[in-house]
Amino acid sequence: MAEYKWPEADKRVHLGKRISRIDGPEKVAGRAKYAYDINRPGMLFGKIVRSPYAHAKITSIDTSAAERIPGVRAVKIIQGPGTEIQWAGDEIVAIAAVDEGAAEDAARAVKIEYERLPHLVNEQDRSSIPDSALIPTAESVVGDPAKAFSEADVTVEGVYGNEVITHCCLESHGQIAEWTDENNVLLHPSTQSVSSVGGQLAQSLRIPAGNVHVKMDHIGGGFGSKFQIDRWGVECANLSKLAGGKPVKLMLERDAELTVAGVRPSIRARVKVGAKKDGTLTAWESETWGTGGQGGFGTLPVPYVWTGIPNQRKNQTTVKTNTGPARAWRAPNHPQVCLITMAALDDLSAELKMDPLDFFIKNIAMTGVRAKVYEEELLKAAEMIEWKKNWHPRGEGGAGPIKRGLGLSIHTWGGGPHASDCDLTIHPDGAVEVKMGTQDLGTGTRTVLRIVAAETLGLPLDAVKVMIGDNRFPVSGSSGGSTTVGGISSSTRRASTDALNQLLAKVAPDLNAQADQLEAVGGRIQVIGDSSRGMTWKQACAKLGTQPLTVRGKQPGQGTLASSGVGGAQMADVSVDIETGVVKVNKFVAVQDCGLVIDEKTAESQVFGAMIMGVCFSLYEERIMDDRTGRVLNPNMEFYKLAGIGDVGEMKVHFMKGPGYDDRGVIGLGEPPTVSPGAALSNAVANAIGVRVGTLPMTPDRVLAALARKGGSNAKI
Amino acid sequence: MQKFEYVSPTTKEQAVALLGENWGDVEVLAGGTDLLSLMKDYITTPRRVVNLKGIAALSGVRYSASGLRLGALATFDDVLSNTAVRRNYPAIWAAVEGVTSPQIRAMGTVGGDLCQRPRCWYYRAGYGLLAKDETGHALVPDGDNRYHAILGHNSGAYFVNPSSLAPALIALAAKIGVYGPKGARQVDAAEFFRAPGGDGEREYQLSPNEIVTEVLVPAPGGMKNATYEVRQREALDWPLASASVALKLTGRNVGAARIALGHVAPVPWRAGAAESALVGKAVTEQTAAAAAEAALADAKPLSRNAYKVQLARVAVKRAILAAAG
Incomplete structure (x- = not known):
């Protein structure tokens, strides 16, 4: 029985090195094709007519004028008269036409009448929300919070929050669907689930699961919002059928993308925390609410990370609003609860007149099993940002209008491996192929597959061909929850190990050795440690004869190649102009563990991306709903603001590696570094200006309002 | 979409002959950075688009002893x-530099900057320039007006003028060259803009059959000038407030001052009270702050944009200090 494990540090050739992503050149050159780029012969353009109202009942639909517009090939009612619409932008009618102009004209020619119903689209003001929109969950109590607060030497209470944000995928949701014959569909989606989205579509179309062929080479962002076929995916295939099987491209327009294709729920919280005067944390009380549209969110993990606070009282309420639905957003719920927890504790440390770094470390045991990891990571991050040199007590950010401050946060995530099948083929000419129905979200999945196979087979990187993005390849999980890298690296390692062992068994007689005495290194098969008794990879593969060797590797499987559960620490250095309320990020550092790092460069990119998204939602991003019209006011890249390269500051990443980390195997990295930025940046701003800006994003109006509450120097310039 | 006729005249005479009698029948295309999105969003649906880029006489940036001429087709680049420009008119240069998109700098033009339409999100969502719902209810005053006007909105127009150049041109006493069927005329930059009284009107003093041909800025003649924009991001972002200042110093004291604010009112806002407050005084942190205070004394913020009063004060103060600097 083969033994499946990762090579020891001194034996690693590619693993853990800084390797550029293998699809980088084609992306930079514009050769990489995304769903949006795919154009099929005879292709039609799909368009969806959406509800202009946030809450309404459809009373009638007349598509006759739309059907008469030249070039229109299919019109389909998605939601008919009598349907109650719960958010503006919901899908009513789908149209396919020979070009975008005709599709748009037809969409405008559809006559829909509605009975308007009252709507609720904002939940900032808790007192104005009707009870019918509130879904409370049961109160949860640990220890004796009332007693703990009465005995606390220091208590602080604050209100914290984060507005609803969207996923804002730069490639919007959508696909090209075509019926290749009366029973089979070819689908080019933009998806995080190559292996499962076809089955979802087949079920809706009532055709066998295997009859939908899914192909996707590249995806322009998903962040948790692209796991499903979605109604527009099903209707795209329906339009194609109505149009005689012609390919239909239906990609969401930017405004639809920001209105209906997923949001991260908001959070609002009133938090009270108490401590002894020596800084020992004793009590937590929180009342949280927020909205993710009509649906709720699960029980929030509050207090976040600091689960060992001995006395806790927690309430949670979901607010139903007439807004576009929530979807998983990179580390669902974690960034929000991280903010309210770390901000409250930071406020408590300020009240205690303690450096929050000292306060966190003093209480670190309350974080549970990963306490030691957090402590190591905090100390490393402190070194990177020169915390002890640069930190000052809250509000002592220097003379003049520009105040500088530091903030910190810690976070956790699982990141265990998803199920994954991998086919590894060795051809008699020495060629190697990895095939898997996974997808590369830009995270470096292709690169990781190549590294793992090449490492295992003792080959150079370019000797391995990677084939992914097709649901006819072996099934691999959806890319969500930071599960991909553990899953795909494990199945590939097992497939490569088994394939190599079969090859070694074939060539062992020629080398007068047992298979288990052989190794694959530097493009050769040889007796372990004896390069004089060996042959080249090509010579070895020729022993296969005429039949290629294909081996299926699986996750889960024998041996432990991946695991779950990480910690991370982030620290931010910001400057705040207290006359304008404009916040600038000077420096932002992340320290993260993720078990064994397969490619340090793509891993680092993953963390940079998370930190940049963090700067976006901390300073700029918010979905703005209009109370009266019930519509999103900023469904565009103009007022739905994201950071540019000049806004993100200097970023540094450090991975915890070596003994105690590497030996845990591979752990996912997509979510964890996305969790802390809001808290770290909020704490840095509070440190700079001496008052908490309670709600993210920290826009100039919110910063100035916080300063005004404090009676700060900005009352007049 | 509505089919339209696309015409590329090569002279300004041909161009104005192609324009209509009513706003909206014909739209003028220069860089297209605004017109394309207006058309895609069905905010305007012209039957003819007149492309001005073939008219060579509208191009170019020329500086001479008599001043600066910016052709209407001169791009931000x-x-x-x-x-x-950088040396003599830092107020203009900084305003242009504040448009941080390389694409808009490459395509956007001087004339287009002056004639672009407001960014009010109700207007862009199809509720009309004065932003009213189907019942006639004005959406801005009790809606989300965080980016709207704090001055000059008594007429019912609550959007802010989006021009980057206009405050600087007003501070520098520039003139806008206009051409129409009756020939050429010049309008003071300070008089070029207007707050419209109805959805069919425009925000500038042009007839539907006139075009902007050039901007003429007087020789600096010792006028020290600067622009300060409060923008949240380095990435392309509209200023939340901006101010342009031109000062003539007599010894240590301000002999003459012209101050204009951007993004605070439906028109670029000339701040006469701030000018008066500054004249005769040396520029210091205190006198600049007092002038800023005077500039915003009449501000009437809406329900959600009181913070802009503060930002506008800061812009005025910092522009004065930068100009004097």
């Missing part, structure tokens, strides 16, 4: 790369 043309202005930014002109060293005379």
